[in-house]
Amino acid sequence: AGAAGTPADGASDEDGMQGLRQEHAASDSGLGGEGGGVERAPAAVSPAAASARARATCGEGQVVGILERLERRLIVLFESAQQATSVPRVATPRDARYPRVQLNTSTGQPATPPASLVGQLLVARVTGWRADQQLPSAELVRPLGEAGSLAAETEAYLIENNVAVEPFSTEVLGCLPPANFTIPQAEIDRRLDLRGGPAQVYSIDPPGCVDIDDALHLRPLSNGLYEVGVHIADVTHFVLPGSPLDVEAARRAETFYLVNQRANMVPELLSEDLCSLHPHSDRLAFSVLLQMDEEATVLSSRFEKTVIRSSG
Numbered sequence: 001a002g003a004a005g006t007p008a009d010g011a012s013d014e015d016g017m018q019g020l021r022q023e024h025a026a027s028d029s030g031l032g033g034e035g036g037g038v039e040r041a042p043a044a045v046s047p048a049a050a051s052a053r054a055r056a057t058c059g060e061g062q063v064v065g066i067l068e069r070l071e072r073r074l075i076v077l078f079e080s081a082q083q084a085t086s087v088p089r090v091a092t093p094r095d096a097r098y099p100r101v102q103l104n105t106s107t108g109q110p111a112t113p114p115a116s117l118v119g120q121l122l123v124a125r126v127t128g129w130r131a132d133q134q135l136p137s138a139e140l141v142r143p144l145g146e147a148g149s150l151a152a153e154t155e156a157y158l159i160e161n162n163v164a165v166e167p168f169s170t171e172v173l174g175c176l177p178p179a180n181f182t183i184p185q186a187e188i189d190r191r192l193d194l195r196g197g198p199a200q201v202y203s204i205d206p207p208g209c210v211d212i213d214d215a216l217h218l219r220p221l222s223n224g225l226y227e228v229g230v231h232i233a234d235v236t237h238f239v240l241p242g243s244p245l246d247v248e249a250a251r252r253a254e255t256f257y258l259v260n261q262r263a264n265m266v267p268e269l270l271s272e273d274l275c276s277l278h279p280h281s282d283r284l285a286f287s288v289l290l291q292m293d294e295e296a297t298v299l300s301s302r303f304e305k306t307v308i309r310s311s312g
Contacts, residue, residue: 076092101126123143127139288304
């Protein structure tokens with residue numbers, strides 16, 4: 001082994017732990033004595049000691065199988081006409097962490113002439129990488145449009161970040177209630193009905209917002225305190241656990257907002273209508289009702305499923 005705290009290559013785990021202990025001992029002992037005023041450079045941490053430290057602070061695991069492979073789509077382009085027309089056709093991913101790919105452009109129906117793809121952003125799906133291949137194989141999913149154009153660059157940005165941009169499937173749309181849905185009386189009877197007061201509810205989303213999912217109310221109480229109600233649209237009423245809509249919403253995770261568009265987590269019938277707290281419309285909500293004093297100190301709280309009607 002090398003000097004203290006610097007085991008030679010191939011040192012054992014015990015060597016690493018010993019080096020780690022020695023480093024801590026050196027750190028605790030100090031240099032120059034108490035009040036000596038001598039500054040000490042931090043001890044170098046050897047690879048073996050760093051590995052031992054990592055094992056001491058977190059668990060270890062072993063991969064025993066692959067349940068599902070994540071299909072990651074790449075945004076690629078042909079940098080020249082030669083790349084597009086040669087065999088194999090070699091396309092370059094925009095993400096420099098990935099190697100170039102041998103792109104099969106004949107998978108579309110109808111097949112797209114390769115020469116017409118030069119200068120376009122292309123969505124590619126990696127299909128394999130055999131041991132005898134220098135580059136992985138991929139197939140063309142679809143062209144997005146000219147590199148540099150707003151529409152193509154926006155969609156490419158979403159796809160590169162695994163944001164779902166494709167339309168909702170027929171199975172997902174089949175889980176939705178009718179567009180003329182009204183809240184059944186039985187559901188109203190199970191909830192706290194706040195539509196008639198005692199306080200007016202107001203949305204806190206900005207003007208022009210179509211997916212209004214937050215609202216508040218405030219009212220003074222006879223005991224000198226204040227009741228603050230925080231209301232969130234109850235989307236879960238329409239999303240049954242394990243349904244295609246539930247699975248798809250979990251896959252999309254959230255709604256993504258861009259300057260010129262958004263990618264919805266749930267279909268527009270829910271996000272922009274039935275689960276949007278539009279003024280003067282009856283809506284299902286989850287609510288927390290807080291009692292506060294004049295200093296906004298929360299003294300009590302309770303959670304309720306509610307029916308609300310926003311005043312604006």
